Amino acid sequence: MRAWFGENVPKDWVKRRDEEESMLGRFEYLRGWQRKLYDAGWAGISWPKDFGGRGAPVMEQVIFIEEMARAEAPPMANVIALGLIGPTIIAFGTPEQKKRYLAKMLSAEEIWCQGFSEPNAGSDLAALSTTGVLDGDHFVVNGQKCWTSYAWAADWCELIVRTDPAAPKHKGLTALLVDMHSPGVEVRGLKQMSGESEFGEIFFRDVRVPMANVVGKVNEGWGVAMGTLMHERGTFGAALQVNYKRNFNRLVEIAKHIDRNGKPAAQDPVIRQKLAQCYAEIEVMRLNQLRAFSRINETGVPGPEGSIQKIFWSELNQRFQQVAMEILGPYGQLAHGSPNAFDEGQWAYGYLRSRGNTIEAGTSEIQRNIIGHFVLGLPKSY
């Protein structure tokens, strides 16, 4: 694996990431890289062999991630499919669904998004109101999803809809696999504070989804959605360490070239303390992930303690980005296109983007509710 990375990791990724103006251009670049990984058999290490994976134990997936980090390789494009929806289909899907979707997730031929949050259902996800009404052998879907990452690039969507309005809110939901190219699907970009439109809104107007695209059972979609979210909280962060380590190393380099009190910032005792704390926390995040994967290896599924990883990676990144701002001083605020900006303004972007970390994939508050109730056994607060 290490040898393959040595020969194949593109050297121009960071430059491309920083210089490329269009989100789509960056995305297509990562799509090409994922295809290369897929062709070499690395894209789905712990996924079943029959569906394009390697059928290896989940711990080999961890080794793969660590080697990605070591090689400073670019991330893969189809992250929502690989991290969240693929594992959900492996756990809950029919043999036909596995055959139809999994390999194309790995090859990045079909990009996926996750249609969960709605304007009036964020932390209270089960309050969602997008409906699916049975009509023959199809569900007819109407409603709106928002904060959907990669909606603009997606070919498919794992969509949670209400199929039994009379049932208690957790009991009337169904998980559907929806073709984003179906008539009646409209995607609009949602501009974020960081200036990009990585998220989007999706509008569904009389979209017909075949019954064959139900994941799990009708009206048992909450369990499927929870399965997806457990992966999002528990294991999704593992891939982030690739970025975190690279960002840390780069910040150390910068600290050697920016002065503070008449000497390089990297020699300033206060800055050294802060950098070392970031290093320690990135290590602890990696080790927490390793333990989480080991438990999945034994039990097959991530548990509610995955909320620890979600809190850890999101809050750590916010602390790290703030340390970067302190080291960069007046340079930190410079945006893409400014003269003299470090790394084409990536640090200003990263700082703003990190504010979303403690909101996306379940807010820190919701994660602490989950830990309190499901892990520590405290009474439900809501």
Place this chain on the structure above:
Amino acid sequence: MQFGLSESQQILKSNARKFFAAECPMSEVRRIMETDTAQDKKLWRSMAEQGFLGVVFPEEAGGMGLGFVELAALAEEMGRALVPGAFLSNLFAGAALHAAGATKHLAALANGEKTGTVAMLEANASWDPAAVHMPTLAGEKLFVPDAASADLIIVAARDASKQALYLVESHAVEKIPMPAMDLTRRLYKVKFDHPAAELLIEGDAARQALEHALSVVTVALCAEMTGGMQRMMDIAVEYAKTRKQFGKPIGQYQAVQHQCADMLLYTESARSAAYYAAYTMTEGSAEAPTAVSVAKAYASDACRETGNRAVQVQGGMGFTWENDTHLFYRRAKASEIAFGDATYHRERIAKFVID
């Protein structure tokens, strides 16, 4: 590749938990901490019979010949039970003797026949072995743990420009108590006035032996802190489930619940770092010194923060003498300081990863 305890390690851990639950319940902790030395001969003998004192030392030196992960598992359970006395100072001394090749003396510490400690810190209060200045056995050492109950004291000293480790019989030196926050472990000022001493090792090898012994005892301490954190959290969470205000258990309020969630995050994260450091020590990996400092830097802050929350969640009850939390809280502060606090270990990390 699997990050978890093996079956035999789990057995060792669960046996240790049962042992300390039976031999060292909180009533015993409170009784022993009221004694002069907080070191109980009967408990020590039973721990020796279990092989706990020599877990990580080679079998030919009277130990069990196990690895640092096993040591961490044992230490975690000891932290959970707040076992009072000289376990860590004895381990520190044993590890120094082992690194110095003094197998004969090591056997006595591993089998419980004698106990040992290490006199390292001086008035400059630095945990850096390079900061040892006391000339050959004339002067004062401070913060020496369990010196009064120890039979043997390993002394770090400096001959001319060379570092050295000596072995001294405890009765040959004057020991003055330094009453401190942790009631379960005693600190002493030790005065040396040319006592009879055996030179164990000198020069760069002495510095290395001391560094190694510090790593061993720091890893054990980090695991022990994890156990203490777990216990503080368990006590606070239990209280939050039963204590009612405004007609509801206080643990139902998010302001309280989220503090409990933070305790879990700190505890599990400290546990990951401690066991990984132990693993790198067993592997003899080049990464071990960094991993040890990551574990101690993290645990030092996390243990204090967990204690702060445990007291806060229990309100007025958490602030009382009869509640056990303060005993763990006191230990947490002593442990945070011991072998270098977070600031000390962050600077070590900076040397490893920045310079």
